[in-house]
Amino acid sequence: MSSSTFAASVLIVSVLFAGSSVTAANGVPGPVYIHMNGGNHFLEPVVAVVPGEQIVFVSQDTGGAHTIVGFDPTTGQPIGPINGLVQASKSDAVTTYAVRISRAGVYNYYCSIHASLAKMLGGAVQPAVRPGVDGFKGAMAGVVIVTTDSALLQGNPATSREKVVPGYFGG
Numbered sequence: 001m002s003s004s005t006f007a008a009s010v011l012i013v014s015v016l017f018a019g020s021s022v023t024a025a026n027g028v029p030g031p032v033y034i035h036m037n038g039g040n041h042f043l044e045p046v047v048a049v050v051p052g053e054q055i056v057f058v059s060q061d062t063g064g065a066h067t068i069v070g071f072d073p074t075t076g077q078p079i080g081p082i083n084g085l086v087q088a089s090k091s092d093a094v095t096t097y098a099v100r101i102s103r104a105g106v107y108n109y110y111c112s113i114h115a116s117l118a119k120m121l122g123g124a125v126q127p128a129v130r131p132g133v134d135g136f137k138g139a140m141a142g143v144v145i146v147t148t149d150s151a152l153l154q155g156n157p158a159t160s161r162e163k164v165v166p167g168y169f170g171g
């Protein structure tokens with residue numbers, strides 16, 4: 001292998017692994033973090049994890065609490081395993097809610113304080129902006145995809161690998 005071919009191979013491998021999580025000793029990748037602050041939205045509204053990987057919701061909201069409620073989009077009923085609450089945090093410490101999901105699938109969640117579920121035409125349910133709540137980039141809701149698809153897993157935003165996002169505190 002020529003040195004230029006080797007350099008190209010290293011580059012390709014680096015690109016392939018740039019988006020993947022740190023792998024723990026047990027072979028399950030490290031946590032994926034989802035952050036929120038006083039803007040009342042989830043900073044990483046769509047993330048992908050492998051089955052069993054830890055998902056950590058991190059409050060950088062210095063003002064108020066958020067719920068993280070899994071729901072069935074066909075009925076609006078709460079559905080596990082996502083079911084958490086994070087209290088307001090301080091700028092030198094964060095509160096978190098962590099969950100692991102073992103079964104592959106698409107898991108919807110929303111904050112019941114800052115969004116509400118609205119029935120769509122046909123009966124399906126979707127999170128909607130709760131009237132009177134400020135700071136939205138749309139309804140406070142998100143999706144976790146539990147998958148082994150490497151293309152999806154490599155699409156996570158860079159902030160999902162950091163427990164605390166610098167400069168993101170607010171409330």
Ligand SMILES: [Cu+2]
Nearest residue numbers: 066111113114
């Ligand atoms: Cu909220």
